[in-house]
Amino acid sequence: MLPLYLVKTDFATTLKHAGLSVTAVRLSVLDVLTHHPHSDASRLYELVQQQIPTVSIQAVYNNLHALVEAKIIRDIKPKGQLSRYETRMHDNHHHLVCRHCDSVVDADCKGVAPCLSPSYNHGFTIDEAEVIFWGTCPSCQLSTQNGDR
Ligand SMILES: [Zn+2]
Numbered sequence: 001m002l003p004l005y006l007v008k009t010d011f012a013t014t015l016k017h018a019g020l021s022v023t024a025v026r027l028s029v030l031d032v033l034t035h036h037p038h039s040d041a042s043r044l045y046e047l048v049q050q051q052i053p054t055v056s057i058q059a060v061y062n063n064l065h066a067l068v069e070a071k072i073i074r075d076i077k078p079k080g081q082l083s084r085y086e087t088r089m090h091d092n093h094h095h096l097v098c099r100h101c102d103s104v105v106d107a108d109c110k111g112v113a114p115c116l117s118p119s120y121n122h123g124f125t126i127d128e129a130e131v132i133f134w135g136t137c138p139s140c141q142l143s144t145q146n147g148d149r
């Protein structure tokens, strides 16, 4: 893992390239999100607060929104759940979501994006497929089995 100051320098460059001002909260959001991918806004708020005690939840929401708009981070919206965020972008990877504990993990794309094609594309050129696989994670499978006994 990169030392923190290097990561932050890198993020500062990313923000500047996207035309966003470099703020402590933005750097902190990107920093914690790198270490805690697929977190939702309230979890990120807790983590940013550890670095910047005066931060407000609204500031975290606003910055998440700005970073998504600038395509610096990605939001994942599993149906019926809070949005999750991650810094891993542009690789067409997918997600596995546990129906029981809401855990989210990355599922790498098998081929070149889009790795899936619809049966009919309606004349669209398609550059990305975003897939959410729903199921039961290994630890929930175990606790379900234990519960049956
Ligand atoms: Zn689970």
Ligand SMILES: [Zn+2]
Pocket (backbone or CB within 6 Å): 037, 038, 086, 088, 093, 094, 095, 105, 106, 107
């Ligand atoms: Zn992911």
